[in-house]
Amino acid sequence: MADDAAARRARVERLLEAARAVASPERGAGRALRARLLETTGLSAANIELGLTRCLELEPARQDLDDLLASTPTTRRAHVLLSGNVFVAALRAIAIGVAASAAVQVRASRRDPALAEALHALAPESFELTAKLQPEPGEHLWAYGSDATLADVRASLPVGVWFHPHGAGFGAAVVDARAWSPSAARALALDTALFDQRGCLSPRVVCVLGNLAQARDVAQAIARELVALEVELPPGPVSADDAAERRRRRDAAAYAFELFDAGSGWVSCSSELVIPPSARNLHVAPTADPSRSLGPFAAHLTCIAADDERRGALRKAFPGARLAALGQMQCPVLDGPVDRRQTPSGELA
Amino acid sequence: MRVAEPLILASDLLHARVQRFAAGETDDSFVGLALDIARFQASASEGFRRLVRARGASLEALDDVPPVPSEAFRLTRVATFPQDREAVRFFTSGTTGAERGAHAMRRTDTYEKLSLSYGRQALLAPGATAIVVALAPRLDTPPTSSLGYMMARFMDAFDDEPLGELEPHPPSASGARWLLDANGVNLPGLERVVRTASRTRRPILLLATAFALVRLLDDLAGARFPLPSGSVVMQTGGFKGRTREVSMEELRHGVTQAFQLGDRRVVGEYGMTELTSQLYEGTLRESALSARHPGAAPGIYFEPPWLRVAPVDPVTLQPVTEGDVGLARFIDLGNVDSAISVVTQDLVRRVEGGIQLLGRQAGAPARGCSLAIEALLDG
Numbered sequence: 001m002a003d004d005a006a007a008r009r010a011r012v013e014r015l016l017e018a019a020r021a022v023a024s025p026e027r028g029a030g031r032a033l034r035a036r037l038l039e040t041t042g043l044s045a046a047n048i049e050l051g052l053t054r055c056l057e058l059e060p061a062r063q064d065l066d067d068l069l070a071s072t073p074t075t076r077r078a079h080v081l082l083s084g085n086v087f088v089a090a091l092r093a094i095a096i097g098v099a100a101s102a103a104v105q106v107r108a109s110r111r112d113p114a115l116a117e118a119l120h121a122l123a124p125e126s127f128e129l130t131a132k133l134q135p136e137p138g139e140h141l142w143a144y145g146s147d148a149t150l151a152d153v154r155a156s157l158p159v160g161v162w163f164h165p166h167g168a169g170f171g172a173a174v175v176d177a178r179a180w181s182p183s184a185a186r187a188l189a190l191d192t193a194l195f196d197q198r199g200c201l202s203p204r205v206v207c208v209l210g211n212l213a214q215a216r217d218v219a220q221a222i223a224r225e226l227v228a229l230e231v232e233l234p235p236g237p238v239s240a241d242d243a244a245e246r247r248r249r250r251d252a253a254a255y256a257f258e259l260f261d262a263g264s265g266w267v268s269c270s271s272e273l274v275i276p277p278s279a280r281n282l283h284v285a286p287t288a289d290p291s292r293s294l295g296p297f298a299a300h301l302t303c304i305a306a307d308d309e310r311r312g313a314l315r316k317a318f319p320g321a322r323l324a325a326l327g328q329m330q331c332p333v334l335d336g337p338v339d340r341r342q343t344p345s346g347e348l349a
Numbered sequence: 350m351r352v353a354e355p356l357i358l359a360s361d362l363l364h365a366r367v368q369r370f371a372a373g374e375t376d377d378s379f380v381g382l383a384l385d386i387a388r389f390q391a392s393a394s395e396g397f398r399r400l401v402r403a404r405g406a407s408l409e410a411l412d413d414v415p416p417v418p419s420e421a422f423r424l425t426r427v428a429t430f431p432q433d434r435e436a437v438r439f440f441t442s443g444t445t446g447a448e449r450g451a452h453a454m455r456r457t458d459t460y461e462k463l464s465l466s467y468g469r470q471a472l473l474a475p476g477a478t479a480i481v482v483a484l485a486p487r488l489d490t491p492p493t494s495s496l497g498y499m500m501a502r503f504m505d506a507f508d509d510e511p512l513g514e515l516e517p518h519p520p521s522a523s524g525a526r527w528l529l530d531a532n533g534v535n536l537p538g539l540e541r542v543v544r545t546a547s548r549t550r551r552p553i554l555l556l557a558t559a560f561a562l563v564r565l566l567d568d569l570a571g572a573r574f575p576l577p578s579g580s581v582v583m584q585t586g587g588f589k590g591r592t593r594e595v596s597m598e599e600l601r602h603g604v605t606q607a608f609q610l611g612d613r614r615v616v617g618e619y620g621m622t623e624l625t626s627q628l629y630e631g632t633l634r635e636s637a638l639s640a641r642h643p644g645a646a647p648g649i650y651f652e653p654p655w656l657r658v659a660p661v662d663p664v665t666l667q668p669v670t671e672g673d674v675g676l677a678r679f680i681d682l683g684n685v686d687s688a689i690s691v692v693t694q695d696l697v698r699r700v701e702g703g704i705q706l707l708g709r710q711a712g713a714p715a716r717g718c719s720l721a722i723e724a725l726l727d728g
Contacts, residue, residue: 248692
């Protein structure tokens, strides 16, 4: 079946038109979505608002859409399995689906189906919401979620299905102690606090080009900004299980590392790079060679924030990670999947 | 003199006090000794000092000593002494080497004295001996498993006769006593031990992990394997990461059926690498532990006088109301050189003077594609 570029582009544009409507606080759909997201995401109203206005890709550049279309294989039917951790991610995932096919089946997250359902209400012709995906040989399935979920999906696929798994990951920041500034700390704190650090783009570690004392200064500065951000971007409510786990993790980190209070989270610092749990927590470590320090985590790295000067080397060392400026880690352009660790063609089941 | 020596001396004095306390030869109180150890650790361990500061603790009461989460043993070295003074380092179970937790000890005599003293009270009649064998792999050199190390000490201390003329000394050096390897349970080896025990009219003390016992029952496939009269099975450990899980009740029933033992001759042990001390069920009627807790039901574990277990609220880490379920917080006087107070994810309840183990607290639910910390820790 022929599916020309213009038709594919039109389908994506149609979806984006619906997204602009649901993102608008002036529209009924936008207000309804905000109310629903408060129930489904566990984020504060301020975090939801910032996610919608800052991180939802509503006006992609033409070149970005060209790239999205070029990197997306076409298929008779596209299947999309959504994750529920970062609500805005549903738009990109469905956009890739509609770029791939005129027939798109989407299974929304049970925990957080709000954006997918809101988009479907305004653009029902773009995709079908379903409780069960049933891809057939030759068709493509894009799946987002934890590695365990993806392993289960992979094991259940019929032979001949093209699988695009986008699994667990995290972000890192590389900063030069000599160029460090309060605005950099603020930007990195914002990247961390958005979506309460649940996303695979959320920074979890900071490599500081400098010594341990400089890394400590960076850690303290970020911690201060995270504390300040809790006023304007409060964390979502915490369950009893979450609170218990946070207490345990925080005490373990306090024992193991130098720890700076960051409101609901913390910033730890030591000479070695370790990954803290995600709840607005960061670990800061000094490095002389960020590529080497981050090397052991390459399989999980989805995004690296760095200045222009270092991006080339980091892109070469970590081809699966997106490169971004500080403060822009949660705002990837709409040029394809957020996660670049997989080949665009997918893997054949 | 090295900078660390005053701390080593302070530690040695505390070890001596703990050993005297365990032997009942002192007027020291548990609380006084525990607080002295906590203050020592705050002076000798930067990590503990940080935790004390972070929690605003004064170390003036037991409940004011911040417990070290067991995860800390995976993140860093939990010790009050420099690495070059390590006598032994025990590793926690785990799927990968790099992220396994470790408990380093500067001296092992306190561990040995405490383990032997309480093990004897739980597993044997006063003054009795037994042929001691283990359904466990032979101990590594240097030892890396605290359980294996304890089993070896039991072999050497509770067994006063060699299995045969050619058996090396001490008994724990004998391959004939370690009856589990990569191929499974060494059934012919166990048969030889049983024949020896029958011939010499001695009971067997079989030390086994729950996992190894399941393997044995699978291998026996319903066949009986009677142990000599007076024999005891010490059952320990869970099934984390193993292929088959059975309930402890089911396992106890299977073991008593297979070995033709009364059900009170299976004694559960609870220990963990992060601790120096262990808990036991008081099921063995002729044991000193059972005499202190007559009629103790299976599933109730008793701590020795030098260990206190409290169920604590998962968030405040303060003791819960008597009878309520909480996370297990251990205050272990044996942990002189590591962490006097340790909190785990194990759920427990105080009942009948002992502790009921209720499994592990579920973690917070995984959130989509945000990498779970366990994925990194577990490889």
